[in-house]
Amino acid sequence: MQTGGVPKTDIVKIAASIDDVPSMEETDAMLEQLRHLPRSTETVKMIDELLEIRSLLGATC
Numbered sequence: 001m002q003t004g005g006v007p008k009t010d011i012v013k014i015a016a017s018i019d020d021v022p023s024m025e026e027t028d029a030m031l032e033q034l035r036h037l038p039r040s041t042e043t044v045k046m047i048d049e050l051l052e053i054r055s056l057l058g059a060t061c
Contacts, residue, residue: 011046027054 011033018026031050037043 021057022053024054024057027057 011030014026014030014033015022022030027050031047031054034043034047034050
């Protein structure tokens with residue numbers, strides 16, 4: 001059960017709107033949404049994966 005914060009559906013909407021590899025802005029938007037969720041194992045895993053993508057995006061810019 002979530003206690004306040006942003007519903008996971010907002011994150012799903014962002015992810016669903018992405019056709020290929022997310023842009024830096026899309027990655028940042030998803031990280032911002034995840035920041036408001038409780039720190040469950042699932043949330044931490046998603047944050048870690050997005051940070052990895054973000055670092056790869058930063059290396060190509």
